[in-house]
Amino acid sequence: xxxxxxxxxxxxxxxxxxxxxxxxQAEVNAWxxxxxxxxxxxxxxxxxxxxxxHGALIGAAKQGPYFSDFAEKxxxxxxxxxYARCDIGCVYAGTSPIGGLPEPNFLFACNNxxxxxxxxxxxxxxxxxxxxxxxxxxxxxxxLKESYVRxxxxxxxxxxxxxxxxxxxxxxxxKLRETLAxxxxxxxxxxxxxxxxxHKPSPLTCFDAFINMAPIVCLRxxxxxxxxxxxxxxELMERVERGEGAVENEEVRLLWDNIPVWYRxxxxxxxxxxxxxxxxxxxxxxxxxGFISMDKSDVFWSMAETYTxxxxxxxxEHMAEAINRLINYYDxxxxxIHSNRSCKPYSFGQYEIQKMIDVPSVVIExxxxxxxxxxxxxxxxxxxxxxxxxx
Amino acid sequence: MIVxxxxxxxxxxxxxxxxxxxxxxxRVIKVSPNLEETAEKVFCETLEKAGIRREEVExxxxxxxxxxxxxxxxxxxxxxxxxAKGAIFFxxxxxTVIDIGGQDSKVISISNGKVAEFVMNDKCAAGxxxxxxxMANALGVKVEELGDIAERAxxxxxxxxxxxxxxxxxxxxxxxxxxKVEDIVAGIHEAIASRIVAMAQRVRIVPxxxxxxxxxxxxxxxxxxxxxxxxxxxxxxxxxxxxxVGAALFALA
Amino acid sequence: xxxxxxxxxxxxxxxxxxxxxxxxxxxxxNPISLxxxxxxxxxxxxxxxxxxxALKGELDVQAVVFTRCCDTLMRLTDIWERNTDMKVHNxxxxxxxxxxxxxxxxxxxxxxxxxxxxxxxEITLERVKESLSLYRVLExxxxxxxxxxxxxxxxxxxxxxxxxxxxxxxxxxLEKAEGSEGRPKVLITGSVCPFVDVYKLFEDAGFxxxxxxxxxxxxxxxxxxxxxxxxxxxxxxxxxDKYFNKAPCPTKHFSDDRRFExxxxxxxxxxxxxFLLLKFCEPHFYDYPQLKEKLEEMGKKTLLIELEFPIxxxxxxxxxIEAFYEVIx
Numbered sequence: 020x021x022x023x024x025x026x027x028x029x030x031x032x033x034x035x036x037x038x039x040x041x042x043x044q045a046e047v048n049a050w051x052x053x054x055x056x057x058x059x060x061x062x063x064x065x066x067x068x069x070x071x072x073h074g075a076l077i078g079a080a081k082q083g084p085y086f087s088d089f090a091e092k093x094x095x096x097x098x099x100x101x102y103a104r105c106d107i108g109c110v111y112a113g114t115s116p117i118g119g120l121p122e123p124n125f126l127f128a129c130n131n132x133x134x135x136x137x138x139x140x141x142x143x144x145x146x147x148x149x150x151x152x153x154x155x156x157x158x159x160x161x162x163l164k165e166s167y168v169r170x171x172x173x174x175x176x177x178x179x180x181x182x183x184x185x186x187x188x189x190x191x192x193x194k195l196r197e198t199l200a201x202x203x204x205x206x207x208x209x210x211x212x213x214x215x216x217x218h219k220p221s222p223l224t225c226f227d228a229f230i231n232m233a234p235i236v237c238l239r240x241x242x243x244x245x246x247x248x249x250x251x252x253x254e255l256m257e258r259v260e261r262g263e264g265a266v267e268n269e270e271v272r273l274l275w276d277n278i279p280v281w282y283r284x285x286x287x288x289x290x291x292x293x294x295x296x297x298x299x300x301x302x303x304x305x306x307x308x309g310f311i312s313m314d315k316s317d318v319f320w321s322m323a324e325t326y327t328x329x330x331x332x333x334x335x336e337h338m339a340e341a342i343n344r345l346i347n348y349y350d351x352x353x354x355x356i357h358s359n360r361s362c363k364p365y366s367f368g369q370y371e372i373q374k375m376i377d378v379p380s381v382v383i384e385x386x387x388x389x390x391x392x393x394x395x396x397x398x399x400x401x402x403x404x405x406x407x408x409x410x
Numbered sequence: 411m412i413v414x415x416x417x418x419x420x421x422x423x424x425x426x427x428x429x430x431x432x433x434x435x436x437r438v439i440k441v442s443p444n445l446e447e448t449a450e451k452v453f454c455e456t457l458e459k460a461g462i463r464r465e466e467v468e469x470x471x472x473x474x475x476x477x478x479x480x481x482x483x484x485x486x487x488x489x490x491x492x493x494a495k496g497a498i499f500f501x502x503x504x505x506t507v508i509d510i511g512g513q514d515s516k517v518i519s520i521s522n523g524k525v526a527e528f529v530m531n532d533k534c535a536a537g538x539x540x541x542x543x544x545m546a547n548a549l550g551v552k553v554e555e556l557g558d559i560a561e562r563a564x565x566x567x568x569x570x571x572x573x574x575x576x577x578x579x580x581x582x583x584x585x586x587x588x589x590k591v592e593d594i595v596a597g598i599h600e601a602i603a604s605r606i607v608a609m610a611q612r613v614r615i616v617p618x619x620x621x622x623x624x625x626x627x628x629x630x631x632x633x634x635x636x637x638x639x640x641x642x643x644x645x646x647x648x649x650x651x652x653x654x655v656g657a658a659l660f661a662l663a
Numbered sequence: 664x665x666x667x668x669x670x671x672x673x674x675x676x677x678x679x680x681x682x683x684x685x686x687x688x689x690x691x692x693n694p695i696s697l698x699x700x701x702x703x704x705x706x707x708x709x710x711x712x713x714x715x716x717a718l719k720g721e722l723d724v725q726a727v728v729f730t731r732c733c734d735t736l737m738r739l740t741d742i743w744e745r746n747t748d749m750k751v752h753n754x755x756x757x758x759x760x761x762x763x764x765x766x767x768x769x770x771x772x773x774x775x776x777x778x779x780x781x782x783x784x785e786i787t788l789e790r791v792k793e794s795l796s797l798y799r800v801l802e803x804x805x806x807x808x809x810x811x812x813x814x815x816x817x818x819x820x821x822x823x824x825x826x827x828x829x830x831x832x833x834x835x836x837l838e839k840a841e842g843s844e845g846r847p848k849v850l851i852t853g854s855v856c857p858f859v860d861v862y863k864l865f866e867d868a869g870f871x872x873x874x875x876x877x878x879x880x881x882x883x884x885x886x887x888x889x890x891x892x893x894x895x896x897x898x899x900x901x902x903x904d905k906y907f908n909k910a911p912c913p914t915k916h917f918s919d920d921r922r923f924e925x926x927x928x929x930x931x932x933x934x935x936x937x938f939l940l941l942k943f944c945e946p947h948f949y950d951y952p953q954l955k956e957k958l959e960e961m962g963k964k965t966l967l968i969e970l971e972f973p974i975x976x977x978x979x980x981x982x983x984i985e986a987f988y989e990v991i992x
Contacts, residue, residue: 094952098705098943130758134734137758137916138949145920145953153916155764157755158737166774167755170767177763335741360705363945367738370612370701371745379527396475397514401530404490408525570694570975580975587978604696611700 022288023265025223027251031231034247038237042066042121047186050120050143052136053236054329055129055154056322059178061240062198063188068120069237070139074102077109078281078388080116087389101361101388103139110146123147125185127178129154131332133364152181156327160334163327172323199318202240208248209235210308215255216299216349220264221272222255225301226288227265229279232304266297271409274345275301276372276380277357277365278387290399294406300349302342306330335368339375346377353409354380355402360392381405412462413469415657416449416483417492418476420512421539422624423448425456426654427467428662431499435460436651445479453482469661473653475513487660489653494518494525496656497620500646505616508606508635508643509653510625512539517610527613537605539625541574545598548581549591556595560630563596577601596630603634610639617641622652664782667724667749669713670732671882672756672912674902676798677775678728679826680791681784686724687822689857689878690972691716701742707943708972709855710735717747726750726782728775731758732914733946752778759916760907768907769899776895791898797826802883804833809880811840813872815862818879846871847991850930851879853939854947858974861939864981868988873933875910875926884910913946923954927961935964935991937984942971964991 042048045066051057053071060067077086083101089108091097097104109115126149128140137153144151154174157167179190212231215222231251234244258265273291275298280287291298306329330341342354354376358366373380383401386392412434417424418441426436437456441448449472457464472483473492480486489511497504498520507518515538518528531537539553546553567589571577577598584594619641625631626649636643646652666678667688675685690712698715716722727749729740737753744751754775757764776786801821808814817836821829849865852875856862865872874880887905892898911922930936936958940947955965966987968980 094955096948096951099945099948103949134737134758134914135945135949138913138946141916141920142949142953153759155757155759155916157757157767158731158753160740160753164774166767166770170757170764170770173763174759335738335745358703363706363734364738367702367706367735368742370703371742373612382529397530400475400488400490400514403486404488404525404528407488407491408528568694570973571971576971576975579979583976583978601694604694605699608696608699611697 022285022292025227025231025251026254027247028227028230030247030250031234034243035233035237039117042068045121047124047188048121049125049127050123050140051127052129052132052140054132054326054331055127056175056326058195058198058202058240058322059175059182059190060127062195063182063186063190065182065186065188067237068123070106070120071102072233072237073109073115073117073120074105074388075281077105077116079284081282081390082116083282083388084391086112086115097389100133100135100139101386103135105388107139107142107146110143123149125149125182126151127154128152129156129326131156131326131329133331133362135363150181150185152178154178154326156329156332158334159328159332159337161336163324167327168320168323171327172319175319175323196318198240199322201242201245205235205239205241205244205248206308208245208252212248212252212255213300213305213308215252215259218259219272219350220262220266220269221297221299222258222263222265223299224265224288224291225275225298225304226279226284228301228304229284232307235307264297266292266295268295269297270295271297271353271406272349272351273298274342274349274351274354275303275357276342276354276369277359278303278362280357280385280393281387282390283385283393290402294403296406298355299351300345302330302345305345331364335371335375338368339372342372342376351378353378353405355405356380356382358382358384360384360386361389362387379405379409411468411662412466413471413658413661414453414456414467415492415654415659415661416453416470416472416480417474417489417651417653417657418445418449418472418480419474419653420476421543422650423452423474423476424651424654425452426651426658427456427460427462428655428658431659431662433655434462436648436654438650441476445476446481449476449480450482471657471661473657475511485660487657490516490518490528491525492653492656492660493622494520494656495659496652496654497622497646498523499655499659500652501618501620501644503618504620504644506610506613506619508610508619508621509623510537510539510602510606510621510631511623512543514538515606515609517606517613517615519613519616529609529612531605531609537602537609539623541577541602542598542625544574544578545581548578549585549594551591551595556599557628557630559592560596560599563590563592565593565596566600567593567597569597569601599630599634603631603638606635607638615639615641619643621645622649624650626650664725665723667722667727668730669709669736670730670756671877671909672732672906673728673730673754674772674775674906675826676791676794676902677772677779677786679794679797681776681779681782681786682790683726683779683782683784684825686824688713688716688722688724688727689819689855691721692858692973693719694973701746702739705943706735706739707941709941710739712972714739714743717743717749724749726752729753731756732912733944735943750782756906758914761918765903765907768903772899772902788892788895788898791895792892794826795892795898795901796889797830799889801826801830801833802885804830804837805883808833808837808840811837811842813862813874813879814840815879816859818882819857819859822878822882843871847934847988848873848932849987849991850874850926850933850936851876851939852926852936853877854941854944856939856941856970858972860977861970861974861980864977864984865937867981868984869992870984870988873929875929876939877912881910881912913950922950923957926954927957930958930961930963933963935966935987937987938965938967940967940969942969
């Protein structure tokens with residue numbers, strides 16, 4: 020079967036091609052984690068390199084096992100996160116599907132997505148012999164305490180000092196405010212795109228969302244995502260006006276949980292489309308929407324709040340609440356839960372969440388990048404049985 | 411109306427022929443590497459046994475691990491739905507179905523005659539028929555004999571490893587240290603039972619609990635599971651063909 | 664009331680000072696089954712095994728403190744709370760160890776005291792001062808005992824008992840302790856291993872032991888001397904210094920790569936280094952390749968042993984350890 024393609028995806032490729040080109044020419048660059056407050060970097064004209072996005076790209080290129088092998092040969096266990104393994108593998112290999120990432124001037128890891136990034140970036144810091152700044156965000160199991168926010172807030176100021184010291188550049192207040200405004204605008208534009216899935220039939224699937232999420236992660240705080248997602252929304256609106264769904268005959272509406280299985284995106288997309296099921300939304304891309312709200316008076320405090328209360332840094336009750344909100348908003352019939360060997364903070368607790376959410380769910384075992392952890396027959400049987408149960 | 415259900419598993423293939431809602435014939439054969447051929451073979455043999463011509467069969471539903479290889483089937487349904495339907499056919503009061511398959515084990519909870527929830531083993535083979543097979547091999551006995559051997563056990567040797575590969579070497583080291591074969595076999599049954607019951611805890615276990623699949627013929631397994639679950643377990647008269655019968659019932663619908 | 668904890672960064676002194684008994688929770692000796700219904704098999708067996716014991720009702724613990732260290736324990740907190748009757752608190756020990764995080768840690772300690780009080784504990788300055796000094800005595804005695812000859816049975820047992828009884832037990836052992844001179848020395852580094860027989864395998868093979876294990880010296884190696892305590896502020900300050908300067912764990916970030924230095928320093932006097940790592944323990948496995956490289960540059964032989972609890976085959980371990988002994992000899 021042929022999947023429906025969005026014109027946006029071609030533009031996205033151009034945009035990201037440009038982003039990677041920029042990196043090769045950038046004077047100063049930093050490797051950053053996906054949940055780090057990148058606005059501070061863009062405001063200081065520092066180019067952010069995203070090893071996680073690079074990991075996803077390696078997965079999508081089905082090169083996971085190949086690059087992971089370089090790290091495994093050095094002694095990195097196969098049980099470690101496959102983003103980290105592949106990325107470290109690329110450093111040792113001296114190349115990657117995009118010819119490797121530019122060497123960092125410094126490293127910036129924020130553990131609001133996992134503690135793995137601290138260890139991963141320590142490894143990088145020893146390899147490249149460059150300084151590493153760790154932004155430590157306490158885990159918000161229940162309540163977001165003021166002491167948490169204060170701690171993160173103080174570290175943000177410390178980070179600015181750190182960058183000024185390492186690069187000799189200075190942060191201008193107006194430039195930061197400008198960047199933050201663009202970031203908020205970009206996030207809103209992206210949210211508008213995802214929210215289109217509320218329509219029945221949905222004009223997009225979560226696979227469209229996955230493929231097109233790189234700009235909001237990597238270019239957040241610049242003009243690009245604002246324009247890109249506005250354009251993408253227009254295209255989706257055209258579909259809605261024609262009454263056209265992303266899946267030909269949308270019978271079942273589903274929600275995806277966890278990071279995608281990058282090397283099988285197409286396989287999953289076809290699998291569901293053939294069975295008249297549409298994965299209209301997911302917890303991964305939706306975690307990027309509405310997460311930023313800027314109080315103009317104290318932008319550092321607002322940043323500290325939003326970057327601490329991020330989807331993966333909150334307790335199970337908060338997570339289940341967020342999922343139930345998505346279930347309700349997108350009116351889905353069931354949840355497909357990816358138990359992702361690579362991502363412990365995203366995956367542990369899923370069995371509990373199954374009991375806390377309002378619709379039936381199914382768990383499939385896989386890994387985001389390492390295809391050696393994927394068994395097609397096993398996944399197929401679980402998903403088919405789940406769809407039989409829902410219909 | 412005559413219909414057929416074909417269940418192509420990883421170890422055996424089964425076919426059941428139903429006339430209206432009555433079981434007229436069935437066959438169980440070992441699978442060969444060519445699943446399509448296996449399906450054809452089990453189907454033909456069952457037809458022969460029933461004295462029914464192929465043209466008389468109005469609809470065929472395939473299920474099991476190899477369901478997508480049965481090109482002559484009219485429809486494919488997963489073994490989860492089929493085991494549930496088949497279990498109710500044999501035991502109408504069934505509310506929970508446990509199936510220990512070659513590749514996959516599953517626990518299915520049924521409400522109003524339909525699958526309400528199900529869980530399956532994670533990637534590893536512990537708690538599946540494959541685990542039993544590997545262990546039988548390591549001990550140099552046949553899989554079919556395991557149940558009888560376990561009945562002779564005085565105690566159950568503890569098997570700690572949950573991974574099939576590690577459990578195999580553990581079993582070998584138990585042998586080396588002079589543990590009795592029957593005690594080790596009892597330990598293996600216990601290990602699988604606790605694996606399955608742990609998995610079952612993710613759904614609600616409500617009686618009647620029905621055990622399906624070839625392993626259901628193994629009395630020691632039934633006993634080990636009953637001890638862990640705390641309910642009596644019912645076994646259909648032909649546990650191995652429950653999936654095939656379920657598939658045939660889907661053909662009727 | 665007994666208050667359980669898993670991580671050695673947990674300020675036991677406050678628990679004891681509140682009139683509760685801090686009890687370390689370890690994985691058990693039985694196969695893990697109930698826990699698999701709640702957490703995936705790629706969680707380490709310390710997490711799964713400890714939780715298994717809670718579900719089986721094997722723990723005489725009425726509350727548990729989860730001190731922030733790794734992703735697995737972070738998630739286990741909620742899972743534990745939802746499936747047991749125990750009270751649960753997560754103490755957010757900072758992942759960064761430096762001046763900025765020190766203030767934050769002190770706020771967390773204050774909050775922890777409030778939690779202990781809400782559990783019915785009574786904290787007075789006098790009692791906390793007593794707890795501080797008792798733990799310091801225990802730690803000193805354990806250090807002395809380990810200097811003569813490491814005794815893992817005692818080290819592990821004291822973590823499951825009241826500090827007062829623990830001191831008595833170590834005193835008894837100190838009287839009889841004898842060194843093992845002239846043996847090749849091996850440094851064992853890794854996360855937790857509460858199974859005493861594992862250390863015995865090393866001794867049986869002919870090694871003298873040194874360790875950097877969370878159930879061994881990392882439990883009692885602190886580097887903050889006694890000082891005058893006048894009020895609760897002093898208590899918090901002292902605890903912050905004590906725990907910030909303890910034998911480092913890979914879940915923490917130090918700007919000066921303190922853990923590598925610490926281990927390289929310990930390894931100087933050893934003939935070989937064994938990484939005793941728990942399968943799926945990310946923090947340790949990230950450090951392993953580069954630390955191994957540094958040790959090899961120093962001319963040290965290394966061996967990696969991957970453990971899963973309960974330990975399935977001691978014989979397999981024995982073969983590896985004996986072979987390592989032959990290599991070093």
